[in-house]
Amino acid sequence: MTQYVERFNALDRVLHWIVAITFFLLLLSGIGLFAHTFFGYFRLFGGPHQGIMVHKWAGIVFFISSVLLFLRHLGETWRFDADDRRWIVKAGGYLSRKKQGIPQGKFNAGQKLFGLFAGLATIVMGLTGYIIWDPTAFTRELTQFSLMLHGAFFTLFMIAMVVHVYLATMGNPGTLEGMLWGHVTKAWAKKHASKWYAKMVKS
Amino acid sequence: MKRKAFLIDTTRCTACRSCQVACKQWNKLTAEDTVNRGSYENPPDLTPQLYNQIHFIEQDRGKDMRWLFINRRCQHCADAGCVKVCPSAGALYHTPDGLVGFNQDKCIECHYCVNGCPFDVPRYDSKQKITKCHACIDRVQNGLLPACVKACPTQTLQFGDRETLIAGAKAAGKKLYGENDLGGLGVLYVLDDEPDTYRLPKNPAIPASIFFWKDVVKPLGILGFWGAVGVAALHYVTVGPKRIEDEPEDKSPKGGE
Numbered sequence: 001m002t003q004y005v006e007r008f009n010a011l012d013r014v015l016h017w018i019v020a021i022t023f024f025l026l027l028l029s030g031i032g033l034f035a036h037t038f039f040g041y042f043r044l045f046g047g048p049h050q051g052i053m054v055h056k057w058a059g060i061v062f063f064i065s066s067v068l069l070f071l072r073h074l075g076e077t078w079r080f081d082a083d084d085r086r087w088i089v090k091a092g093g094y095l096s097r098k099k100q101g102i103p104q105g106k107f108n109a110g111q112k113l114f115g116l117f118a119g120l121a122t123i124v125m126g127l128t129g130y131i132i133w134d135p136t137a138f139t140r141e142l143t144q145f146s147l148m149l150h151g152a153f154f155t156l157f158m159i160a161m162v163v164h165v166y167l168a169t170m171g172n173p174g175t176l177e178g179m180l181w182g183h184v185t186k187a188w189a190k191k192h193a194s195k196w197y198a199k200m201v202k203s
Numbered sequence: 204m205k206r207k208a209f210l211i212d213t214t215r216c217t218a219c220r221s222c223q224v225a226c227k228q229w230n231k232l233t234a235e236d237t238v239n240r241g242s243y244e245n246p247p248d249l250t251p252q253l254y255n256q257i258h259f260i261e262q263d264r265g266k267d268m269r270w271l272f273i274n275r276r277c278q279h280c281a282d283a284g285c286v287k288v289c290p291s292a293g294a295l296y297h298t299p300d301g302l303v304g305f306n307q308d309k310c311i312e313c314h315y316c317v318n319g320c321p322f323d324v325p326r327y328d329s330k331q332k333i334t335k336c337h338a339c340i341d342r343v344q345n346g347l348l349p350a351c352v353k354a355c356p357t358q359t360l361q362f363g364d365r366e367t368l369i370a371g372a373k374a375a376g377k378k379l380y381g382e383n384d385l386g387g388l389g390v391l392y393v394l395d396d397e398p399d400t401y402r403l404p405k406n407p408a409i410p411a412s413i414f415f416w417k418d419v420v421k422p423l424g425i426l427g428f429w430g431a432v433g434v435a436a437l438h439y440v441t442v443g444p445k446r447i448e449d450e451p452e453d454k455s456p457k458g459g460e
Contacts, residue, residue, distance in 0.1 A: 033313060035421050036292045048291065048311035097442055135314035143318050144412035147288075151416045155424030159431045166435035172445050187447045 005189050005200050007106075007178035015069045016179055022062035027158065029055040034151055056133065063126040070119035076106050077115040083195070084109035094171075106196040114164055121160075124153045206301035207343065208279070208365035209352070210372060212393040213401070216272040216359040218243065218257050225354030226254050229339060249275060251328035254336040255351055260400060273401045274351075274360065277324045277336040278381065279303045279389025284409045287417055288319035294333065301365070302389055304340050307332040321385070321407045338362075338389070365389070385409070 008016070029051045031038040045051040086102050087093075087109040093100030107115065128146035131138050138146075168175050174188040189197035226232070232252040237245050244259035255276035262269035279302045286303060289295040294309035295316060310332045316325045328334045339349035343362075347353070352362040361368060365387070372379055372393060380398055381388030384407045398405050408414075 033290045033315075035417070036290045037421075039290055039292060048313075052311070052313070093445075094438065094442065135318060140318050140323075141410075141412075144410045147315070147318070148412035148416040148420065151424070152420045155420055155427060158424070159427045162428065162431035162435060166438075170439055170444060171435070174447050185447065191445070191447055 003186055004183035005186055005197065006182050007184045007189070008182050010182065012069075012072065013179055013182060015065055015072065018065045019062060019069050022058045022065065023157075023161070025058040026055060026062055027154075029058065030154070034154060059126075059129050063122060063129075066118065066122040067126075070115065070122065073107070073115050074119070077112040080109060080112065084112065088113075101194075103194045104192065104196070106193055108192065110167070114160060117160055118157075121153050121157045124149060125157070128153075206281075206365040206387070206389070207338075207363065208301070208368055208388075209276075209338070209349075209390045210361040210363075210368040210393070211274050211390060212359050212361070212372075212377070213271065213273050214393060214395050215357045216257070216274065217357055218259065218270075218272040219356065220257050221354040221356060222255055222274060222351035222360060223253065223257060225350040226336075227252070229342070229350035230254060249324060249326060249335075251326040251334045254334070258402070260402075271395060271401065273392070273394075273403075275324075276390060277303060277338075278322050278385075278407075279336075279338060280321075280384075280407075281386030281389070282409065283385070284319035284321055284413060285316035285325055287409060288315040288413055289313075290315065298338075298340055300338075300343065302338040302340060302343070303335075304337045305333050305335065307334075319410065319413050321404060321409065365391075381407075 028041055028044055032040070032042040032048060032051060033055075039048075042048045042051040045054050083103050087100075087104060090100055090102065092108060092110050093102070128150040131146040132143060132150060135143050135147075137143075168179070172192065174185060175192070178184040178188075186197070189200070227234070232254070235246060235250060235252055237247075240247065242259055242261060244257065246253060246256065249256050255274055258273045258275045260269075260271035260273070262271070281297075281301060283295070283297070283303050286295045286297065290313060291309050291311045293306055294311065295303060295305050298304050307330070312327070312331045314327065316333060317327070325333050325335045339347075339351075342349060348362050349360075352360040368391065369379065369382060372391070377393045380392040380394050380403065382391060388407075392401075392403070394401055394403075
């Protein structure tokens with residue numbers, strides 16, 4: 001008998017990695033516009049004009065794929081039960097080595113919050129990005145406000161991404177495999193998502 | 204180096220527009236087709252080919268007519284919104300004299316300066332590069348007056364050491380606009396009425412959104428990013444990862460193993 005369970009199917013995985021690659025393309029091609037401190041990053045793309053062009057195309061791909069990814073997982077992420085609330089109160093047991101063992105569904109409360117935030121941030125980035133696509137197309141006040149919001153949500157997204165990447169790799173060994181080839185070990189599933197594991201076993 | 208500045212005494216202006224013409228001549232800016240709008244004001248606004256403009260305020264007062272003129276241009280702010288938002292270092296910059304110059308070779312066509320200026324001054328030319336009054340830096344560096352000041356026959360436009368100009372105007376009992384705004388404007392006005400009459404902002408300031416972006420979001424964002432990286436690293440070496448091997452052997456509710 002196999003010791004693995006399927007966590008993400010091929011579509012989930014491909015979508016996730018399109019979102020991930022375009023996210024980092026957007027980060028590297030946009031940070032030169034965020035502040036002149038980071039202007040040198042445009043060199044990665046051959047110059048500011050090429051960088052801005054990459055930013056616009058990557059933005060379209062990111063927006064569509066990130067919204068799709070958000071909608072695919074929304075069924076799981078939008079509901080919070082009593083276990084989730086306990087998880088949030090105890091910060092997921094990340095503050096000590098003591099085992100907390102709060103039963104969680106397919107996504108734990110932290111992952112749900114990240115999923116919802118990523119969806120919201122994608123929509124804000126998409127809307128403000130549309131407004132500043134041509135900085136002379138809308139009124140000055142709206143463009144200024146959109147530039148500010150685009151920058152503010154960029155930094156929030158970036159901070160959330162540091163946490164996401166850490167917890168999905170070094171912080172929780174065995175997690176990344178689920179997004180690479182789709183399977184996690186049964187031991188992983190029991191430890192991290194016991195309610196989801198019980199459901200998977202039943203079906 | 205001491206700051207240089209313009210002093211524009213609007214009460215002396217006769218709207219001859221020598222300044223507009225001299226500027227075009229020195230900066231090799233072409234003439235533009237305009238239409239008659241029933242006013243001597245022409246063109247009606249700053250354009251990529253017009254770095255300074257005599258703005259007409261025409262007030263109909265029954266039998267009387269009130270005519271006010273003001274020379275509009277880049278205000279050469281010390282705390283300049285355009286310099287603040289420009290992502291390309293050196294595309295917009297302060298000269299040692301405190302004037303705001305631009306370098307089209309470094310302009311990346313993002314238009315942020317157009318939105319960052321509280322006075323709606325920067326314009327983009329047909330090459331999609333920034334243009335505006337640069338205070339004839341090339342002339343000033345060689346000890347000459349800016350072309351507009353040189354041409355002004357009424358001494359409406361004066362140029363020189365900022366402190367001296369302020370002291371002179373104050374000694375003559377004149378009220379100045381822009382002495383302290385935005386770190387002190389590089390264009391000081393003597394006005395004959397309230398600033399709104401001349402369509403100048405009463406308290407010019409960097410737009411709130413731009414301030415928030417550059418002075419709040421940016422430093423907090425950089426701090427937040429490295430803070431998150433630091434917290435993650437600290438977590439790894441203190442609490443450590445959640446390892447599956449730590450799990451006691453199959454004590455959990457019976458699955459289908």
